[in-house]
Amino acid sequence: GESVGLHLPTLSVQEGDNSIINCAYSNSASDYFIWYKQESGKGPQFIIDIRSNMDKRQGQRVTVLLNKTVKHLSLQIAATQPGDSAVYFCAENISWGGTSYGKLTFGQGTILTVHP
Amino acid sequence: ETGVTQSPTHLIKTRGQQVTLRCSSQSGHNTVSWYQQALGQGPQFIFQYYREEENGRGNFPPRFSGLQFPNYSSELNVNALELDDSALYLCASSLAGLGEVQYFGPGTRLTVT
Numbered sequence: 001g002e003s004v005g006l007h008l009p010t011l012s013v014q015e016g017d018n019s020i021i022n023c024a025y026s027n028s029a030s031d032y033f034i035w036y037k038q039e040s041g042k043g044p045q046f047i048i049d050i051r052s053n054m055d056k057r058q059g060q061r062v063t064v065l066l067n068k069t070v071k072h073l074s075l076q077i078a079a080t081q082p083g084d085s086a087v088y089f090c091a092e093n094i095s096w097g098g099t100s101y102g103k104l105t106f107g108q109g110t111i112l113t114v115h116p
Numbered sequence: 117e118t119g120v121t122q123s124p125t126h127l128i129k130t131r132g133q134q135v136t137l138r139c140s141s142q143s144g145h146n147t148v149s150w151y152q153q154a155l156g157q158g159p160q161f162i163f164q165y166y167r168e169e170e171n172g173r174g175n176f177p178p179r180f181s182g183l184q185f186p187n188y189s190s191e192l193n194v195n196a197l198e199l200d201d202s203a204l205y206l207c208a209s210s211l212a213g214l215g216e217v218q219y220f221g222p223g224t225r226l227t228v229t
Contacts, residue, residue: 034217034218036220042223043118043221043222043223044159044206044220045220046118046218046219049217089158091158102164102210102218103161103164103172104149104208104218105161106159106160107158108157108158109157
């Protein structure tokens with residue numbers, strides 16, 4: 001069945017280090033991927049997205065890499081800060097062909113802890 | 117802040133009761149999706165509403181139902197509450213189209229006792 005999973009449930013880094021969070025997906029038909037950050041007691045916050053016709057996309061301090069051959073997605077955070085501590089989810093958008101249907105399938109999440 | 121609001125923030129209900137959760141979408145967004153997030157898990161898709169009609173549903177029983185209003189706000193109704201319905205219920209709004217970002221509200225924490 002379709003699934004989105006994460007290799008590492010927890011990641012602990014020092015402030016200033018670069019962080020890499022990985023995600024595997026199983027549905028070859030997926031055409032859109034999103035990374036979300038969720039802090040305790042809050043809803044998921046959009047970080048960055050990438051479409052299946054791209055391999056890499058950069059934002060402010062973040063980069064998402066997509067490898068369709070092995071169905072792998074990663075989020076790189078440069079110069080990680082204590083404020084980056086949160087749970088990070090990758091989500092897979094499965095289009096059913098309608099004009100607006102977009103069911104997000106989430107992985108279980110990776111807990112990122114940044115130590116000062 | 118995403119501009120997506122949800123009410124109430126917290127709710128405690130008894131097994132067998134019914135509950136209604138509310139969501140106001142971000143200005144300009146016409147699509148609302150609902151997700152259930154159990155503790156320690158990723159959000160699970162319940163259903164999506166577009167132009168006041170259900171536009172896709174996840175693996176949830178019929179006692180989970182919803183509405184979308186002309187102003188694009190939405191309600192999630194759950195009948196015959198079960199203990200396993202205890203979770204964070206998230207609403208996300210987006211603009212119709214393939215692969216549009218969904219912006220989430222803060223969620224409603226439902227506890228069923």
